[in-house]
Amino acid sequence: MNGFAKLGLVAACALVGVSTVSAQGGGPAPTPEKATETAVLTRQGLLKVVAWSFAPVGNMLKGAPFDAAAAQRSASRIKVLATMLPDAFDTDTHAQSKTPTKAKESIWTNKADFASKADDLQKAAAALEDAAKGGSADATKAAARAVGKACGDCHKAYRDE
Numbered sequence: 001m002n003g004f005a006k007l008g009l010v011a012a013c014a015l016v017g018v019s020t021v022s023a024q025g026g027g028p029a030p031t032p033e034k035a036t037e038t039a040v041l042t043r044q045g046l047l048k049v050v051a052w053s054f055a056p057v058g059n060m061l062k063g064a065p066f067d068a069a070a071a072q073r074s075a076s077r078i079k080v081l082a083t084m085l086p087d088a089f090d091t092d093t094h095a096q097s098k099t100p101t102k103a104k105e106s107i108w109t110n111k112a113d114f115a116s117k118a119d120d121l122q123k124a125a126a127a128l129e130d131a132a133k134g135g136s137a138d139a140t141k142a143a144a145r146a147v148g149k150a151c152g153d154c155h156k157a158y159r160d161e
């Protein structure tokens with residue numbers, strides 16, 4: 001790419017950036033319905049990524065070959081994702097009826113407890129990361145079960161069946 005083409009691309013990217021910002025800042029605000037839908041889909045997307053990150057270690061618990069590096073990668077991802085959970089559930093959507101959700105209303109009346117369950121997951125993932133670094137299959141699997149328990153503890157309290 002020559003210098004001018006490069007410059008043009010940079011300029012085009014800058015323009016896109018500007019118009020995106022002004023579309024959010026100056027255009028009509030999203031309807032409450034749309035904002036709620038976005039909040040629900042965003043947190044569900046986050047949990048899909050949490051589950052996707054856990055899948056390799058979940059499979060090891062079900063008999064897939066032990067892979068310390070894969071377990072470590074899963075753990076380090078979950079460790080970060082867990083810190084996003086309380087913020088991702090910040091918008092109280094219990095009064096909405098349009099976007100399907102399994103989130104229980106009690107999330108928003110027990111915010112501190114919900115956040116502590118996210119913190120439990122974060123800590124369990126940190127312990128899993130340490131165990132995987134240590135390289136012991138038994139210790140890693142025990143730590144992976146504790147991560148699974150942290151998922152289940154929150155679901156039992158705050159997710160509809």
Ligand code: HEC
Nearest residue numbers: 044047048051054101102103117118121150151154158159
């Ligand atoms: C702090 C609470 C909490 C923790 C910890 C948690 N979850 Fe969840 N999870 C929820 C709630 C609440 C929902 C329902 C969200 C909704 O429907 O709006 C959910 C939904 C899900 C979903 C469905 C997402 C979708 O497609 O709609 C999956 C999959 C999931 N969780 C997996 C996991 C796994 C795996 C873990 C642990 C590694 C985990 N979750 C840890 C609270 C939690």
